[in-house]
Amino acid sequence: MLAMFAAGAFGALLLQQNDRAANLWGNCLAIAGSGTGLIFSGAALLRGTIPVFVIDSSFPLLSLSLRFDQLSAFFMMIISLVALLCSVYALGSVRHYYGKYSIGVLGFFYNVFIVSMMLVVTAHNALFFLIVWEVMSLASYFLVIYERRETASIRAGSLYFIMMHAGTAFIIFAFLLMYRLTGSVEFEAIRGGIGAASPLMKNAIFISALIGFGVKAGIIPLHVWLPSAHPAAPSHISALMSGVMIKTGIYMMIRIYFDILSGAYLWWGLALLVIGAMSSLLGVLYALSEHDLKRLLAYHSIENIGIILLGLGSALVFSSFGLNTLAALGLAAALFHTMNHATFKALLFLGAGAVIAGTHTRNIEKYGGLIRLMPQTAFFFLVGSMAISALPPLNGFFSEWLTFQALFQGVLAFDVVTKIIFILSIGSLAFTGGLAAACFVKAFGITFLARPRSEQAAQASETAMLPRLAMAGLALLIVGLGVFSGMVLRTLATVAGSMANLQGAETADVAQFKSVSIQNGFAVTSMPAIFIGVIAAAVAVTVAVSLLTRKRKTATGPTWNCGSDLTPRMEITATGFSRSLITIARGVLRPSSETEIEYHDASSYFPRVGTVTTSLHDIYQTFIYKPLRDLTTIIAGQFTKVQSGNINAYILYIFLTLIGLLFFLDLQS
Amino acid sequence: MAHLNQQTLLVFATIIFASAVFLHLTRKNTSAVRLYMVQSSAIAALLILSSFDRFSPLLIVAIVATVAVKIFIAPYFFYGLIRRHQLKFSVNTYLNTPVSLMVIAALLVLTRSDFFSALAVLATSGDKMLRLAFATVLISLFLAINRKGALSQMIGILSLENGIVAFALFAGLEQSPGLQLGITFNILIWVIIATVFASMIFRKFGSLDVTAMKKLKG
Numbered sequence A: 001m002l003a004m005f006a007a008g009a010f011g012a013l014l015l016q017q018n019d020r021a022a023n024l025w026g027n028c029l030a031i032a033g034s035g036t037g038l039i040f041s042g043a044a045l046l047r048g049t050i051p052v053f054v055i056d057s058s059f060p061l062l063s064l065s066l067r068f069d070q071l072s073a074f075f076m077m078i079i080s081l082v083a084l085l086c087s088v089y090a091l092g093s094v095r096h097y098y099g100k101y102s103i104g105v106l107g108f109f110y111n112v113f114i115v116s117m118m119l120v121v122t123a124h125n126a127l128f129f130l131i132v133w134e135v136m137s138l139a140s141y142f143l144v145i146y147e148r149r150e151t152a153s154i155r156a157g158s159l160y161f162i163m164m165h166a167g168t169a170f171i172i173f174a175f176l177l178m179y180r181l182t183g184s185v186e187f188e189a190i191r192g193g194i195g196a197a198s199p200l201m202k203n204a205i206f207i208s209a210l211i212g213f214g215v216k217a218g219i220i221p222l223h224v225w226l227p228s229a230h231p232a233a234p235s236h237i238s239a240l241m242s243g244v245m246i247k248t249g250i251y252m253m254i255r256i257y258f259d260i261l262s263g264a265y266l267w268w269g270l271a272l273l274v275i276g277a278m279s280s281l282l283g284v285l286y287a288l289s290e291h292d293l294k295r296l297l298a299y300h301s302i303e304n305i306g307i308i309l310l311g312l313g314s315a316l317v318f319s320s321f322g323l324n325t326l327a328a329l330g331l332a333a334a335l336f337h338t339m340n341h342a343t344f345k346a347l348l349f350l351g352a353g354a355v356i357a358g359t360h361t362r363n364i365e366k367y368g369g370l371i372r373l374m375p376q377t378a379f380f381f382l383v384g385s386m387a388i389s390a391l392p393p394l395n396g397f398f399s400e401w402l403t404f405q406a407l408f409q410g411v412l413a414f415d416v417v418t419k420i421i422f423i424l425s426i427g428s429l430a431f432t433g434g435l436a437a438a439c440f441v442k443a444f445g446i447t448f449l450a451r452p453r454s455e456q457a458a459q460a461s462e463t464a465m466l467p468r469l470a471m472a473g474l475a476l477l478i479v480g481l482g483v484f485s486g487m488v489l490r491t492l493a494t495v496a497g498s499m500a501n502l503q504g505a506e507t508a509d510v511a512q513f514k515s516v517s518i519q520n521g522f523a524v525t526s527m528p529a530i531f532i533g534v535i536a537a538a539v540a541v542t543v544a545v546s547l548l549t550r551k552r553k554t555a556t557g558p559t560w561n562c563g564s565d566l567t568p569r570m571e572i573t574a575t576g577f578s579r580s581l582i583t584i585a586r587g588v589l590r591p592s593s594e595t596e597i598e599y600h601d602a603s604s605y606f607p608r609v610g611t612v613t614t615s616l617h618d619i620y621q622t623f624i625y626k627p628l629r630d631l632t633t634i635i636a637g638q639f640t641k642v643q644s645g646n647i648n649a650y651i652l653y654i655f656l657t658l659i660g661l662l663f664f665l666d667l668q669s
Numbered sequence B: 001m002a003h004l005n006q007q008t009l010l011v012f013a014t015i016i017f018a019s020a021v022f023l024h025l026t027r028k029n030t031s032a033v034r035l036y037m038v039q040s041s042a043i044a045a046l047l048i049l050s051s052f053d054r055f056s057p058l059l060i061v062a063i064v065a066t067v068a069v070k071i072f073i074a075p076y077f078f079y080g081l082i083r084r085h086q087l088k089f090s091v092n093t094y095l096n097t098p099v100s101l102m103v104i105a106a107l108l109v110l111t112r113s114d115f116f117s118a119l120a121v122l123a124t125s126g127d128k129m130l131r132l133a134f135a136t137v138l139i140s141l142f143l144a145i146n147r148k149g150a151l152s153q154m155i156g157i158l159s160l161e162n163g164i165v166a167f168a169l170f171a172g173l174e175q176s177p178g179l180q181l182g183i184t185f186n187i188l189i190w191v192i193i194a195t196v197f198a199s200m201i202f203r204k205f206g207s208l209d210v211t212a213m214k215k216l217k218g
Helices: A002-014 A019-047 A070-097 A103-120 A126-144 A151-182 A187-196 A199-217 A226-232 A235-260 A266-288 A293-320 A324-359 A375-388 A395-413 A416-448 A465-483 A485-497 A527-548 A574-584 A619-642 A647-668 B006-025 B029-053 B057-085 B097-112 B114-120 B128-146 B150-170 B177-205
Strands: A052-056 A063-067 A509-511 A516-518 A523-525 A591-599 A607-616
Touching: A002 A019, A002 A103, A019 A070, A019 A103, A019 A485, A063 A126, A070 A103, A070 A235, A070 A324, A070 A465, A070 A485, A103 A126, A103 A235, A126 A151, A126 A235, A151 A187, A151 A199, A151 A226, A151 A235, A187 A235, A199 A235, A199 A266, A226 A235, A226 A293, A235 A293, A235 A324, A266 A293, A266 A416, A266 A574, A293 A324, A293 A395, A293 A416, A324 A375, A324 A395, A324 A465, A324 A485, A375 A395, A375 A416, A375 A465, A395 A416, A395 A465, A395 A485, A395 A516, A395 A523, A416 A574, A465 A485, A465 A527, A485 A509, A485 A516, A485 A527, A574 A607, A647 B114, A647 B128, A647 B150, B006 B029, B006 B097, B006 B128, B006 B150, B029 B057, B029 B150, B057 B150, B057 B177, B097 B114, B097 B128, B114 B128, B128 B150, B150 B177
Parallel strands: none
Antiparallel strands: A052 A063, A509 A516, A516 A523, A591 A607
16 A cells, blocks of 8 residues: 555656646556555454554664554545545546646655555554654645645645644654653553553643644634645645544544543543534634635634534543543544544535636635536535535434534533533534534535626536546445444444543444434434435425426516616625624624725715625734744844854854753763 | 774874864864874774674775775865965964863863763773763864864864764764765765855855854854
């Protein structure tokens, strides 16, 4: 598998003079590698075996240690699955880059990116993990700035680069603490030796890992890189970054909190619940205000990471009380939503990519009426929109339902403060679900319905066969994961139960194909029954409508519009659609609105054109990142005093440091 | 290195140390280059002696490369620089000779003191050589700090590298021949780049005195 990705990466580079050959080679090898990864991880997941590969190196502490336990196999399966379909999509979609940017370079970083993600979720040595983590960040950075002549891409890439390395600093700190406590960087050894660590050290590791991996996951307020970096990359890369890459942060949180660190504290779970509730609610509110289709989807990634954190937070709370059965339920909900989000977000980004390639703009105000020009893309986008809005019988519904059940168990079980946090989390999740549905009514309606609002939209055409094939595959997966959720949940419960802290936990759910029952019948759902019900209802309505209207004649004529011509300007805009919802949440979003009116004459009585521009005040920049930047500038300014420009002085610093280190060594001995 | 005659090793360690001290005293650039050649020859001799312990064809290649780079190629570049730009003397220092000698003496005392005992435990057989090698490191660093001429600083850095190699050999920290070969190649590249840069700087500023290069400061 590694050889396939290596061949894909270097072969694409070698073939970069021929765009078509580089595209074929790079993506076909990525398909082969992902397919192999899918088979391998699927087998490891279903058979329950744990293949281990260890190659020692001559560097101290470093070993190329790979371990495919249940959790690693699960995440590798998601990566392989999404990468496989994204590569099929890329075969047909990157053609519009021919002659503009190097396809060989794209193929190189694309293959490196996929394989580094696979290695991240299977690495079991902290040093090796950090190396592949860094490779993943760098490969994705180069993919973000792939369209290097676009200033926005370069700016997005720079922000991404800085945030990733700030996050990595915290991750290194967490691993250093673990190394200090256990004297090893092997995950197995750390797990065995960290049990006796003091609460202070465990809390320090928890916080460092939360910040470090939270940056990658895009939790609020560490999300600032995400809305600009994801849209800047080519669409199949956006799909991988949003659908899969940010989940590597979630993977490591699960690995550390449920597998490596033993004995979770209550506040860890409560903190995750609060962060999850904030991220989900604010993520969807920001998405509502977006007019850039890819940025809108990027904000929904923050929302869904929030939902995953709600599952993880509830699991940590249950684990802290020793309620491992319920903890396994919360973790299974988080894992299920992780997988679901990977599928529907990838589908939505690929659909958005097809729309953008057809219209050459990301501004949804300029779309409209695309359902007639791109009917299949519209259908796939609709499936993705329904899934992310948690509408039954699709997969998004089931994982959110499962998350609700985990949160309900928290309300039933604990003291008042914990109960309140669980109740607020439930409220946040419910509110998020409603707002997500509203947001996708906007995204789908403004993009595909009504009439084209620009020349670009009027001239759009359906995307190529391979991208449609990839989207169809993802749409099928979404339906399949929804209908067969009972069977999937059984596997995920096994994954959750394999974590060191939850081992031996009996599952709180009875998952069968026909139905899923939580906590001895506290809640029951049957996805196949819902699926059949929805299909039956659709058929019944269609039959009823056709029966009732069969004698009615169809008359086609112009729409009456009070005597004036009907133009696209009369359609509701994305701004208009979301304005009322943004107004409700103005306390949080701090929107600003600018109205500009052009008059026919100087009298100001007869307006010719009126424009309303709305924007949101960036509270994270104002209250967190700008003060941080200012503080860094001040500290850096102090350090310029030692920058004399004299090489003798610089060597003197080295000399004094050496002497200082010797003193330190002497004191230590 | 453990089984080799201690007196022989001490002689080489003393040559390396003495070369570093004399680099402070000399005013002629050509003498400085010659002293560096002497110091490098002692290092090469130590490497040859160490090869008796663990013979391998790659080690012989590494030794040949070290001799070629440190005794022939680097001095060749430095002589070229001196000849091209008439850099016979390098007299500018921050501290005068008596004070410089006092600092050197202080550094030597430091390496002979208990303060150094934490590192002395590394010595495989007797710590005299190890202390001398470390004194070479400190004195070479001091050379780079004290001299204003870029050529002296470059020789100071190379002398520092020789001190580190000697320290590693006396502490039994010999690296693999492949790594030594890599380090030697690194030095070769460094010397080429440094002399080319020095040439360019001389053409621009008419001097290799770093205090005269105000316009280079950021």
